[in-house]
Amino acid sequence: MKNIAVFxxxxxxxxxxxxxxVETGKLQANIALLVSDKxxxxxxxxxxxxxxxxxxxxxxxxxxxxxxxxxxxxxLQKRAVDYIVLAGYMRFIGKVLLSHYPNRIINLHPALLxxxxxxxxxxDAYRYGVKVFGITxxxxxxxxxxxxxxxxxxxxxxxxxxxDEIETHIHQLEHAHYPEVIHRVLNS
Numbered sequence: 001m002k003n004i005a006v007f008x009x010x011x012x013x014x015x016x017x018x019x020x021x022v023e024t025g026k027l028q029a030n031i032a033l034l035v036s037d038k039x040x041x042x043x044x045x046x047x048x049x050x051x052x053x054x055x056x057x058x059x060x061x062x063x064x065x066x067x068x069x070x071x072x073x074x075x076l077q078k079r080a081v082d083y084i085v086l087a088g089y090m091r092f093i094g095k096v097l098l099s100h101y102p103n104r105i106i107n108l109h110p111a112l113l114x115x116x117x118x119x120x121x122x123x124d125a126y127r128y129g130v131k132v133f134g135i136t137x138x139x140x141x142x143x144x145x146x147x148x149x150x151x152x153x154x155x156x157x158x159x160x161x162x163x164d165e166i167e168t169h170i171h172q173l174e175h176a177h178y179p180e181v182i183h184r185v186l187n188s
Contacts, residue, residue: 021182110170
């Protein structure tokens with residue numbers, strides 16, 4: 001069974017979907033660690049509630065990105081982590097982690113890449129007026145949402161839905177499909 005580390009910065013609903021999938025056996029993996037840059041975020045509470053170790057850091061406590069990524073890498077290596085899974089982690093992954101985990105860092109993006117990369121994928125697609133929304137699960141590389149695509153899931157809209165309704169539908173896709181794609185990657 002592979003060891004994964006989940007990186008999250010916020011509410012952690014995708015982290016919870018991963019936990020649920022592991023606990024029900026739909027995702028055969030061991031969540032060895034949660035990494036978070038926000039000590040008071042809900043994801044940290046979720047980790048604690050499920051007995052998952054957490055490494056929480058403040059980037060300002062380190063000289064630079066290389067320094068805090070080196071600290072993260074040490075925690076990953078202590079737990080023999082095989083894959084990193086990003087679940088709402090709002091920092092760019094740098095050279096330290098990319099060099100140690102090539103094609104082993106998985107990200108979930110709330111738009112159909114290569115369109116609408118970056119932090120506001122849902123809002124950008126909504127403002128553009130697209131009729132097909134979706135999610136992309138991809139490997140992380142040096143670019144912003146430019147890594148190789150693993151899978152995509154989509155739905156059509158007639159344009160009458162509010163942004164909140166679109167976001168809800170996106171989150172449903174994420175929770176349903178992210179754990180299954182992670183399982184597929186870990187077992188390929």
